[in-house]
Amino acid sequence: MKFEKILIKTGENHVATLTLNRPESMNTFSSQMALELNQALIDLDSDPLVRVILLKGAGRAFCAGIDVTELSGKTAIEYREWIERMEQPLVTISKLKKPVIAQLQGVAAANGMGLIAAADLVIAADNSRMGLTAINVGLNCVGPVIPVARCVGRKKALELLLYGKLIKAPEALSLGLINKIVPKQDLDSLALQWAEELAKKSPIAVQIAKTAFYHSEDMSYQAQFAYMNEAFARLCTTDDAKEGVNAFFEKRPPVWQEK
Incomplete structure (x- = not known):
């Protein structure tokens, strides 16, 4: 366009x-x-x-x-x-x-x-x-x-x-x-x-956070926790999550992999 x-x-x-x-x-x-x-x-x-x-x-x-x-x-x-x-x-x-x-x-x-x-x-x-x-x-x-x-x-x-x-x-x-x-x-x-x-934040972490927030907004209290926990579990499997934790322990800026 x-x-x-x-x-x-x-x-x-x-x-x-x-x-x-x-x-x-x-x-x-x-x-x-x-x-x-x-x-x-x-x-x-x-x-x-x-x-x-x-x-x-x-x-x-x-x-x-x-x-x-x-x-x-x-x-x-x-x-x-x-x-x-x-x-x-x-x-x-x-x-x-x-x-x-x-x-x-x-x-x-x-x-x-x-x-x-x-x-x-x-x-x-x-x-x-x-x-x-x-x-x-x-x-x-x-x-x-x-x-x-x-x-x-x-x-x-x-x-x-x-x-x-x-x-x-x-x-x-x-x-x-x-x-x-x-x-x-x-x-x-x-x-x-x-x-x-x-x-500067992890793009994957930001995107999962936003998407999960809107998707769960109208759920019941208990269902919202279940959905958010599933989103967090998916995030933990990403390269960015591993890089962020490693960078924290190694006291260096993270280099995001965006995957």
């Missing part, structure tokens, strides 16, 4: 930077951008040189939601296909083996907030805000609220969904929507540094 609304940059540090590139529209989701983003995530997940995906927005906002200029003139079936296309990247992230870190600057609204909540980890500028704002124009964010609710719980998720208010970074941090807040001017460098730190 030719990418026009997405920028992809890969470096020697095993981090791929994926940028939403509609700054003139505050990176709102067009159908084209949604398709490109979803495909780019899948492509990077299969790239052997990539261990971590850093997701950001061009310009002053991360993503202000869905481009409402595409809203009119559809049948009910077409609306369903359209909204599923817009929300597919939120689902795809949970299916990737590799972790996705979102770098939040400015505003993340509606589907943009859903994308932040769907990311595995989030680093945010101190002036950033987010909200499920569609209710303010007579719509709603019943799709994006799904990953949001998994972060904040039912009561707060419903409040965000029904009132449509933007919350600031400190509140988002306290609710578990983001992992850390950094000064706006340092966001680019610190986000990349954080992604590079994760990329």
Whole structure:
């Protein structure tokens, strides 16, 4: 696929930077951008040189939601296909083996907030805000609220969904929507540094950890332990696990075999 609304940059540090590139529209989701983003995530997940995906927005906002200029003139079936296309990247992230870190600057609204909540980890500028704002124009964010609710719980998720208010970074941090807040001017460098730190871990260990976490999330308590223990047992048979333990005892940096 030719990418026009997405920028992809890969470096020697095993981090791929994926940028939403509609700054003139505050990176709102067009159908084209949604398709490109979803495909780019899948492509990077299969790239052997990539261990971590850093997701950001061009310009002053991360993503202000869905481009409402595409809203009119559809049948009910077409609306369903359209909204599923817009929300597919939120689902795809949970299916990737590799972790996705979102770098939040400015505003993340509606589907943009859903994308932040769907990311595995989030680093945010101190002036950033987010909200499920569609209710303010007579719509709603019943799709994006799904990953949001998994972060904040039912009561707060419903409040965000029904009132449509933007919350600031400190509140988002306290609710578990983001992992850390950094000064706006340092966001680019610190986000990349954080992604590079994760990329130094055993790729196999990271990928098994993420995959097992999402697969077991909706299991019963006992079943979840059984599934996680099986995942751990599989990890113990890998070359990376053996190399990591040997490096620990030999007091040297590990050289990951990625198998």
